[in-house]
Amino acid sequence: MPIEKDxxxxxxxxxRRAGDHGRYGRLSRERxxxxxxxxxxxxxxxxxxxxxxxxxxxxxxxxxxxYAAGKDALLDGLVEALYAELEERLAASPESPxxxxxxxxxxAETYAVALxxxxxxxxxxxxxxxxxxxxRPLAVLRDHERVLTVLGRAGLDEETTVMAFRAVTGxxxxxxxxxxxxxxxNPDEPDPAFRLGLHRMPARELPRLRDAAPTLARHGGPAGLxxxxDALLDGxxxxxx
Amino acid sequence: MPIEKDxxxxxxxxxRRAGDHGRYGRLSRERxxxxxxxxxxxxxxxxxxxxxxxxxxxxxxxxxxxYAAGKDALLDGLVEALYAELEERLAASPESPxxxxxxxxxxAETYAVALxxxxxxxxxxxxxxxxxxxxRPLAVLRDHERVLTVLGRAGLDEETTVMAFRAVTGxxxxxxxxxxxxxxxNPDEPDPAFRLGLHRMPARELPRLRDAAPTLARHGGPAGLxxxxDALLDGxxxxxx
DNA sequence: ACCGTACGTTTACGACGTATATGTACACTT
DNA sequence: AAGTGTACATATACGTCGTAAACGTACGGT
Numbered sequence: 001m002p003i004e005k006d007x008x009x010x011x012x013x014x015x016r017r018a019g020d021h022g023r024y025g026r027l028s029r030e031r032x033x034x035x036x037x038x039x040x041x042x043x044x045x046x047x048x049x050x051x052x053x054x055x056x057x058x059x060x061x062x063x064x065x066x067y068a069a070g071k072d073a074l075l076d077g078l079v080e081a082l083y084a085e086l087e088e089r090l091a092a093s094p095e096s097p098x099x100x101x102x103x104x105x106x107x108a109e110t111y112a113v114a115l116x117x118x119x120x121x122x123x124x125x126x127x128x129x130x131x132x133x134x135x136r137p138l139a140v141l142r143d144h145e146r147v148l149t150v151l152g153r154a155g156l157d158e159e160t161t162v163m164a165f166r167a168v169t170g171x172x173x174x175x176x177x178x179x180x181x182x183x184x185x186n187p188d189e190p191d192p193a194f195r196l197g198l199h200r201m202p203a204r205e206l207p208r209l210r211d212a213a214p215t216l217a218r219h220g221g222p223a224g225l226x227x228x229x230d231a232l233l234d235g236x237x238x239x240x241x
Numbered sequence: 242m243p244i245e246k247d248x249x250x251x252x253x254x255x256x257r258r259a260g261d262h263g264r265y266g267r268l269s270r271e272r273x274x275x276x277x278x279x280x281x282x283x284x285x286x287x288x289x290x291x292x293x294x295x296x297x298x299x300x301x302x303x304x305x306x307x308y309a310a311g312k313d314a315l316l317d318g319l320v321e322a323l324y325a326e327l328e329e330r331l332a333a334s335p336e337s338p339x340x341x342x343x344x345x346x347x348x349a350e351t352y353a354v355a356l357x358x359x360x361x362x363x364x365x366x367x368x369x370x371x372x373x374x375x376x377r378p379l380a381v382l383r384d385h386e387r388v389l390t391v392l393g394r395a396g397l398d399e400e401t402t403v404m405a406f407r408a409v410t411g412x413x414x415x416x417x418x419x420x421x422x423x424x425x426x427n428p429d430e431p432d433p434a435f436r437l438g439l440h441r442m443p444a445r446e447l448p449r450l451r452d453a454a455p456t457l458a459r460h461g462g463p464a465g466l467x468x469x470x471d472a473l474l475d476g477x478x479x480x481x482x
Numbered sequence: 483a484c485c486g487t488a489c490g491t492t493t494a495c496g497a498c499g500t501a502t503a504t505g506t507a508c509a510c511t512t
Numbered sequence: 513a514a515g516t517g518t519a520c521a522t523a524t525a526c527g528t529c530g531t532a533a534a535c536g537t538a539c540g541g542t
Contacts, residue, residue, distance in 0.1 A: 485540105485541090485542085486539105486540095487538105487539090487541105488538090490535100491534100491535075498527105498528080499526105500525100500526090501524105502523100502524085503525100504522075506522095507518105508517105508519085508520100509516100509517090509518090510515100512513100512516105
C-alpha cells in the first residue's frame with residue numbers, strides 16, 4: 001500500500017473511497033470466479049487468496065464475501081466454473097447416438113477442460129469429492145445425471161449401472177490427475193535419463209521402473225484415457241450381458 | 242503461552258529453556274511425521290501447521306525445520322508415511338502366486354491404508370502426483386516397481402504394461418478418493434431422502450440421479466474396487482493375448 | 483580445558499482469512 | 513423534492529500462519 005491512504009486533505013484524483021463502487025464497474029459472482037480462475041491458471045493454487053483476487057479486481061478482499069461465503073466457497077466456485085465450461089463444450093458438439101461413443105465424448109471433453117486448467121484439477125479431488133452428493137454445484141450434478149443417463153442406454157441393471165458410474169468417474173478423475181502433470185523433472189535436458197531425473201533414483205533397486213520410466217514419462221493423452229474407458233466398459237457390460 | 246516465560250529469577254520446575262532439548266527426548270524425522278499424521282487423522286488437514294505440530298511434540302515450530310525442509314516437505318512426508326504403512330501391510334501377508342491375485346492384494350491393502358487415514362488421502366492427488374516421478378519418496382517408487390513387476394508376469398509388451406500401470410494406479414486413486422468420504426449429508430437423519438440432502442436437489446431436472454442417489458451414497462467398498470480392477474485387467478490382457 | 487557442531491529457542495516480518503463496524507450512492511417512496 | 517432503506521464496498525482489527533536470521537546451550541572429541 002503506497003502512501004496515499006486517503007488522507008484527510010485527500011481525494012487525490014482516482015483515490016477510491018468507501019461507497020465508490022470501484023472504477024471497473026460492479027462486481028458479480030461470474031466476474032469474481034473468472035478472475036480467480038485466471039489467477040490460478042496463471043500462478044497456481046497457492047497464489048489464490050482473497051486479498052489477491054480482490055486486488056486483481058481493483059477491490060478490497062472483503063468485497064468478495066458478498067459473492068462467495070469465504071475462501072472455501074471460492075474454491076468450490078472454481079470447480080463450478082470448470083463444470084460450466086464442460087457443459088459449454090458438450091453443448092457445442094452434437095451428441096453421439098451410441099452410448100459408448102457418447103461416454104467417450106464426455107470423457108474426452110472432461111479431459112480437455114482439465115488440461116486447460118491443470119492447476120484447478122486437484123480441486124476435483126480435494127473439494128468436489130469432499131462435498132456430499134446433494135450439495136455439489138448444479139453443473140456437477142447435471143454432469144452426473146448425464147453420465148447416468150447415458151449408462152442407462154447400455155441396458156444394465158441399477159446396481160451395475162451405479163458400479164459402472166463409479167468406475168467411469170473414478171477412472172476419469174484418476175487418469176486426469178495422473179496424466180496432467182508431466183512426470184518430467186527438467187524439460188530442457190536432452191539426455192532422457194537426466195531429463196527425467198533418473199540419476200536421482202536408486203536404479204539398482206528399481207530396475208523395472210528404470211526401464212519403464214521413459215515410456216511412463218510420456219503422457220498417455222486422450223488415447224490412454226479412451227483405452228482404459230473401453231476396458232472398463234467391456235468389463236461391466238460383459239458381466240451383465 | 243502462560244505467564245511463566247522464564248523470568249530472570251526463573252527456572253520454575255519444568256520450564257524449558259534454549260538448549261534444553263525438550264522434556265520428551267530428542268526429535269527425529271519419524272517422530273515428527275508420526276505426530277503430524279496423528280494430528281491430521283484427528284483434526285483434518287487444515288489443522289496441520291508447523292506451530293501446532295511443534296506444540297504436539299512439546300517443541301517450538303522452528304525445531305521441525307531440521308527434519309522437514311518446510312511445510313510442503315512435511316506434507317510430502319505424510320505421503321511417505323502412508324506408503325511406509327502400505328509396505329508394512331504388504332510384508333505382513335504372503336505374496337499371492339498369481340499376478341492377478343497379487344494385484345488385488347495390493348489394491349486392497351492400498352484401499353485399507355487410505356481408509357485408515359482418510360484425511361491424508363487427498364494428498365496423494367495434490368502432492369504425490371505433482372512431484373516428478375524420480376523425485377517421489379522411495380516408498381512410493383518401490384510401490385510403482387512392485388506394480389510394474391507384477392504386471393510383467395501377465396506377459397504384456399512394454400507399451401501395454403505401461404498403459405495398464407497407468408490404468409491400475411489411476412483407477413485405484415480415483416476410486417479411493419471417491420469412495421472414502423461418505424456422500425451423506427446428515428448421517429443421523431432416518432429418512433433416506435433427508436439423510437442424503439436430496440430435498441436440496443432440484444429433483445425434477447435430475448430424475449436419474451434422484452433414483453440412483455441411495456445406491457450411490459452407499460460405499461462401493463473393496464468389492465467395487467476389485468470389480469473395476471478386474472474389468473480393467475480383462476480389457477488390457479484380452480487386447481494383448 | 484577448549485572448541486566445534488548438533489539441536490532447539492527467540493524474535494521478527496509479511497501475508498493470510500475473516501468478524502465487525504462504517505461509509506456512500508442509488509432506487510424507492512411520499 | 514426530500515427522505516429513507518438497502519445494496520455494495522471499504523476500514524480496521526485480531527489471531528494464525530510459514531519461515532528467515534540470530535542466538536543459546538549441551539555434548540563429544542581433542
